[in-house]
Amino acid sequence: MSTTKEETIKRFTDYLAQYIALPSVSAQKKSIPETVAFLQKLITDLGGTAEVFSDWPNPVIHGEFTPAHVTADTPTILFYNHYDVQPPEPLDLWHSAPFTLTERDGKLVGRGTADCKGDLIARLCALTLYRQAHGDWPCRVKFLLEGEEEIASQHLEKYLTKYADTFAADVVVWESGSKNAREQLEITGGNKGICCIDLVATTAAEDIHSSTAAYIEGAGIRLVQALASLREVGTNRLKIKGLDAKIVPPTAREKALVAQETVDPAAIRQAHGLTRPYLTDDIAGAAAFSPTLNVAGLTGGYEGAGVKTVLPHTARAKLDIRLVPDLDPEEVADLVRQQLAANGFGDIDVQYLMGEKSYRSGLDAPLVQRITSVAETTYGTGQVELLPSSAGTGPMYLFNHYLHAPLLAFGVSYAQSGPHAPNENIRIADFHQGIDFLVNVFTDLAQAK
Amino acid sequence: MSTTKEETIKRFTDYLAQYIALPSVSAQKKSIPETVAFLQKLITDLGGTAEVFSDWPNPVIHGEFTPAHVTADTPTILFYNHYDVQPPEPLDLWHSAPFTLTERDGKLVGRGTADCKGDLIARLCALTLYRQAHGDWPCRVKFLLEGEEEIASQHLEKYLTKYADTFAADVVVWESGSKNAREQLEITGGNKGICCIDLVATTAAEDIHSSTAAYIEGAGIRLVQALASLREVGTNRLKIKGLDAKIVPPTAREKALVAQETVDPAAIRQAHGLTRPYLTDDIAGAAAFSPTLNVAGLTGGYEGAGVKTVLPHTARAKLDIRLVPDLDPEEVADLVRQQLAANGFGDIDVQYLMGEKSYRSGLDAPLVQRITSVAETTYGTGQVELLPSSAGTGPMYLFNHYLHAPLLAFGVSYAQSGPHAPNENIRIADFHQGIDFLVNVFTDLAQAK
CATH class of the missing domain: 3.40.630.10 (Zn peptidases)
Known part of the structure; x- marks a missing residue:
């Protein structure tokens, strides 16, 4: 049979x-x-x-x-x-x-x-x-x-x-x-690792009339300023001290493999309808070897149509940081905490959600x-x-x-x-x-x- | 009678x-x-x-x-x-x-x-x-x-x-x-005037997997960086060129009236449960004479609990800018546009909602x-x-x-x-x-x- x-x-x-x-x-x-x-x-x-x-x-x-x-x-x-x-x-x-x-x-x-x-x-x-x-x-x-x-x-x-x-x-x-x-x-x-954290700004116990923005710091502007201090404008570079020292550079073979890769920037641009320049000329290299910091979500204050003049007492950003060897997700969350404190944003609450090493x-x-x-x-x-x-x-x-x-x-x-x-x-x-x-x-x- | x-x-x-x-x-x-x-x-x-x-x-x-x-x-x-x-x-x-x-x-x-x-x-x-x-x-x-x-x-x-x-x-x-x-x-x-605008970042036609943050700019980080460029950290000072030149300074009598005012910073702090220092030592002066920039709302990407690794294609901030004489709300919206462009954020859409002069x-x-x-x-x-x-x-x-x-x-x-x-x-x-x-x-x- x-x-x-x-x-x-x-x-x-x-x-x-x-x-x-x-x-x-x-x-x-x-x-x-x-x-x-x-x-x-x-x-x-x-x-x-x-x-x-x-x-x-x-x-x-x-x-x-x-x-x-x-x-x-x-x-x-x-x-x-x-x-x-x-x-x-x-x-x-x-x-x-x-x-x-x-x-x-x-x-x-x-x-x-x-x-x-x-x-x-x-x-x-x-x-x-x-x-x-x-x-x-x-x-x-x-x-x-x-x-x-x-x-x-x-x-x-x-x-x-x-x-x-x-x-x-x-x-x-x-x-x-x-x-x-x-x-x-x-x-x-x-594959890359990941560190998922929420950054939460809280500046008061309740939302306040926005006329007080002349002297009271709102959570919206506070969160935005803290976040902006962590990444270079227009590039994928993170401004987190101590991160680079923990990154293992790619080997010659790893670089050679990525160099052989053919990426079509115009096709990616078209597929997603991208409106901004790429953050780097080396797409394949960044995809394989660069850590990232993505603001996956923003929420706070009044999110509806029209106008509500409120000074939000709290605001939240959801971040995912992709990791390369040998970054540890909880260590990276700590580095973010330390960097925020060094930048004068020690009041921002860094909430660790989950992570994986690369x-x-x-x-x-x-x-x-x-x-x-x-x-x-x-x-x-x-x-x-x-x-x-x-x-x-x-x-x-x-x-x-x-x-x-x-x-x-x-x-x-x-x-x-x-x-x-x-x-x-x-x-x-x-x-x-x-x-x-x-x-x-x-x-x-x-x-x- | x-x-x-x-x-x-x-x-x-x-x-x-x-x-x-x-x-x-x-x-x-x-x-x-x-x-x-x-x-x-x-x-x-x-x-x-x-x-x-x-x-x-x-x-x-x-x-x-x-x-x-x-x-x-x-x-x-x-x-x-x-x-x-x-x-x-x-x-x-x-x-x-x-x-x-x-x-x-x-x-x-x-x-x-x-x-x-x-x-x-x-x-x-x-x-x-x-x-x-x-x-x-x-x-x-x-x-x-x-x-x-x-x-x-x-x-x-x-x-x-x-x-x-x-x-x-x-x-x-x-x-x-x-x-x-x-x-x-x-x-x-x-009373103060107001200029209510939405700032909208759009970087793609659709949300994208956040692993692409190595080379694609997300709308979340883009919006945050644009916003942060408009106000000084820890103070109420706006970084909008041309604004100060249009502001009429208070008269001696106006200053004298405000100087007579008694403000109780501790009481305000207590009433609202404030956790941050005041943006200025001169609360009464700022309330009467300073323009403000408040981030009244933030929205974009994933706003739920836990983790979603998405690169948002769009994100929105709702701003109210309180005006003092002789700022005109539509002119202020234009100054914001010009400042964003000067800061390299000309892609941010400034949507004028409403305004009043002071x-x-x-x-x-x-x-x-x-x-x-x-x-x-x-x-x-x-x-x-x-x-x-x-x-x-x-x-x-x-x-x-x-x-x-x-x-x-x-x-x-x-x-x-x-x-x-x-x-x-x-x-x-x-x-x-x-x-x-x-x-x-x-x-x-x-x-x-």
Whole structure:
């Protein structure tokens, strides 16, 4: 009873449909137990083992596939995925039911196809195809499946601390990834950290008639002046003393990788309708290597139409500061506090909300280099773009810190996949190509043992 | 059939009750025609003439009381009042029905008692008392009664332009006034102007993921930097070029009046729960003579709890700039535009909302000095405080501009009258003392003819 590759991919596309049908929205606490049970059964049905850890909500699944014969040299690859998804809203913008996998125009549409249920299924499918061809698993293959990625991976660090030995690996593959707008497969070796803080100015116990602005300081102007003291006008440079000294400069290889990147400033300008000059000429370099300070929100006083002559007693700004190695988020919040005090704004309350450290690699670890070489073989020369860090944030740092393994990210999405958006989708051709790539990765890793 | 003073005051208190019973809330377009009819009848019943001008909503009433014999020297006094009131909400904080005049603890409570139905009734009562004693009106007495003061006197300038001759006067008495916290009668000779503008930063067509803050300028930081460039940190000084050159410095008398004022910084600090140092040591001077720049509202990006890593494409600040002579509100908006451009913020959209010019006097016009002398006689030496300008704003400038007459403001309220607030009230003793004062004023003016 032999099974063709096509039949197997068809079977895994059906698994994907079942997986998408589970509306595992962590923010809405939906279908978490059902989804955990589905994955546990799927992994064991495929011949692996699946442990469910429920120390903290939501459960983390440890899946593992171990070959019959392992040696000290057999590598261990860990795939990180999350089984939770973003809420489907706004529902009226979907052209098909969000939790029904729908094939349309060569695409698989549904909440979670790109982020990141499609990737998990592609990985399990490739593993199964490898075993069908070779009779056993290629190496030790582990999965860490968490259920809180869309709500800031609240308990991931606790799980990684407690189960560091269980998830020990030689290389970690990140949850997902995408082809870029130039149809190159992006392989990313890091991400930025983040420090989220609120800055609150409070100058009185109550709002006051604004005629008193002649002698009473309002919270609106106070907040604005404090904020403005933290960043250079017209550039991305932060004016926070002590920050630069903690920043690890990029390596020669990291710089070289970014230098190869092709960025189209006019296309970005057009896509977002930008009206201001860029903050830097080196967009790719800034995206990979620069810390940022963003005023994500401002609120205070009268926010309606027309006029209300009120002197606000309090005003708030929401900031996110993207971090590069080796900035620590709570240390950065302290540096902001110290800088505000040094600038004469010691009265501004800096409220720490959350943070994550950054992880950045030159993608130069030997196992990572093997995988990127396989990518170039599979996708074609010049069809792979290597990035030392994405501009965004994720918990890569935690994996590197607790598992001591290098990380890389790639997946089956494309530039218009729209993760988090209505009509989230992947292209069927990318899904199949991603499976081929993973089979080739497994074949290569099997030779490493 | 002679009438005692007590009977007359009782009759006018009944008129006040009828007047308060008309819920003439201009913002809610309530009872405007009924209130106009009531006032027209009251003035004619008292022996005056009353014309109703309805060129623009709401109508303006021209009341007039002319003695049998007038000469070229007979002075004309114009009283300005408004017949509209603030909405009564929040209703649950009232201890009696807002539109039922209620006597309680020596006070007359009801919406409009302090602002400014009580003042109009006191003025008409004093006029009647004078006539009862002397057989005729003391001089030419005019009233301008408008119905839009609580909605920014939207058509007052048009009425003053069209009917400048009708309302021509030698001195104008403002709608209302109050005793201060030290129980001195305040007589105010001016008020500040105002320039209300919104500053809007727009840096893109849509909100963007905040990881792009490495190279894209967000509207939040842009707005904050623009605003901060307009005012000195820790003081009330505006950094707007060309502003100072247009400011008329206070006269020696104006300075002397303000220097006599007693301000209690600790009491103000306590009353509002201030947490910051004052912007100046000269609170009274700043209140009377300094322009201000207040950030009355800030809004942009994500304003909820927790974290949303968004780069806002637009952000808005609502500003009110209080003006002193001879600043023109639209000119000031232009100066702000020019200063922003000079500071490199020419992209910030300055949206002009509304404005009024200021009027300030040293209370030194001969007729004004006669009235302030009568006040000192009536209230007692040291019991009258003369202020060249209030820190607040009102349309005094328009009256001075179109009628070419000096203005002064006084009335029957006290420091806890709570105009605009629930349980608005005046003290019966102040009401009676205010009537006595006005009778004395009329007696004095009668001697001027």
